[in-house]
Amino acid sequence: MLKAGILGATGAVGQRFVQLLANHPWFELTTLTASERSAGKRYADAVNWRLDSPFPDKAGELIVSPTNVDAVKDCDIVFSALPAELAGTLETAIADAGVGVFSNASSHRMDPDVPLMIAEVNPEHAALIDVQRKKRDGFIVTNPNCSTIMLATALAPLRKFSFTGIQVATMQAISGAGFEGVLAFGIYDNVIPYIGGEEEKMAREANKILGTFENGQITGAPFTVSASCNRVPVIDGHTLNVWIDIKATPEEVIEAFKTWEAPFTGLPTQPDKSVLYLPEENRPQPRLDRNRGGAMTVSVGRVREGIRFVAMGHNTIRGAAGASVLNAELFHSKKYI
Numbered sequence: 001m002l003k004a005g006i007l008g009a010t011g012a013v014g015q016r017f018v019q020l021l022a023n024h025p026w027f028e029l030t031t032l033t034a035s036e037r038s039a040g041k042r043y044a045d046a047v048n049w050r051l052d053s054p055f056p057d058k059a060g061e062l063i064v065s066p067t068n069v070d071a072v073k074d075c076d077i078v079f080s081a082l083p084a085e086l087a088g089t090l091e092t093a094i095a096d097a098g099v100g101v102f103s104n105a106s107s108h109r110m111d112p113d114v115p116l117m118i119a120e121v122n123p124e125h126a127a128l129i130d131v132q133r134k135k136r137d138g139f140i141v142t143n144p145n146c147s148t149i150m151l152a153t154a155l156a157p158l159r160k161f162s163f164t165g166i167q168v169a170t171m172q173a174i175s176g177a178g179f180e181g182v183l184a185f186g187i188y189d190n191v192i193p194y195i196g197g198e199e200e201k202m203a204r205e206a207n208k209i210l211g212t213f214e215n216g217q218i219t220g221a222p223f224t225v226s227a228s229c230n231r232v233p234v235i236d237g238h239t240l241n242v243w244i245d246i247k248a249t250p251e252e253v254i255e256a257f258k259t260w261e262a263p264f265t266g267l268p269t270q271p272d273k274s275v276l277y278l279p280e281e282n283r284p285q286p287r288l289d290r291n292r293g294g295a296m297t298v299s300v301g302r303v304r305e306g307i308r309f310v311a312m313g314h315n316t317i318r319g320a321a322g323a324s325v326l327n328a329e330l331f332h333s334k335k336y337i
């Protein structure tokens with residue numbers, strides 16, 4: 001078993017990490033960190049557990065550590081669910097201390113030698129850590145932003161066609177803003193047509209994820225993404241309306257969605273279908289479809305002339321903690337850890 005820690009274990013993404021790692025077959029949860037407000041308390045006393053899955057009692061007995069390098073130096077890997085303003089320098093220091101960092105924060109996503117990975121979509125980018133390891137003993141691997149994970153995963157089956165431009169409108173769940181991020185008074189009976197930084201992130205991150213890896217570097221994919229991001233009163237599950245300039249018919253796109261398979265099988269957090277085509281005219285929907293494949297499936301549907309389609313996935317699992325755990329499983333299976 002590898003010893004695993006979670007940075008920011010009390011937050012929206014951190015709690016998902018605890019849920020997914022509490023009984024993991026390869027990773028043993030040994031360290032949980034949070035702010036000074038929580039440090040020194042039993043996790044059960046520090047956390048305000050807000051998930052609809054049962055509280056993992058064993059993790060509840062761990063004493064929460066302050067978030068610093070010393071707290072995690074005995075871990076083999078750490079999963080980071082820290083606010084971006086903290087993650088930048090701290091994740092670097094932890095990787096320099098020899099620990100493998102799997103991060104959800106945006107700080108290092110665009111660093112040239114840091115993989116920005118969705119395990120099933122661009123596993124070949126894992127080799128970038130050979131470049132990183134020339135300068136440090138550990139490494140940093142990042143997850144894309146949650147809405148970008150839904151977009152890039154849905155685009156993976158379509159890479160065999162040529163496409164140049166993508167327009168996307170998102171309907172993003174409130175859990176994507178963290179537990180304290182959206183006031184009930186602001187979101188009930190409402191749609192907020194602005195999520196800071198999200199539209200720019202979707203454009204640049206999708207290019208890097210679907211870019212090509214050659215001679216130790218990534219060349220971005222040659223398509224443009226024009227995004228319009230909205231917060232809607234849904235608890236979990238980001239829904240995307242996508243328009244794509246693609247040389248394919250709706251039937252060919254549907255066939256690609258139906259037949260695409262991930263390039264590997266058998267990792268513990270991997271769903272049977274990473275992309276699932278739903279033929280019903282009113283699907284996917286967050287409440288009905290977000291938990292498919294252990295909440296790791298991106299559901300797609302409503303493919304029609306344009307080409308237009310809908311993609312939807314669970315933002316704190318497929319779009320954050322689950323994607324990160326799957327990345328770590330891939331690294332372990334490739335013997336990078």
Ligand code: NAP
Nearest residue numbers: 008010011012013034035038081082084105176178179320
């Ligand atoms: P969150 O709910 O606000 O949780 C923040 C966590 O960081 C808590 O554990 C908090 O501990 C800890 N923290 C806050 N200030 C700290 C400090 N000064 N020192 C040490 N720890 C501190 O945020 P979140 O939604 O889980 O997001 C975490 C990261 O994941 C962010 O970078 C976010 O952009 C990214 N992300 C989120 C999603 C999503 O769907 N939510 C998806 C993809 C990526 P206390 O409880 O002790 O304050």
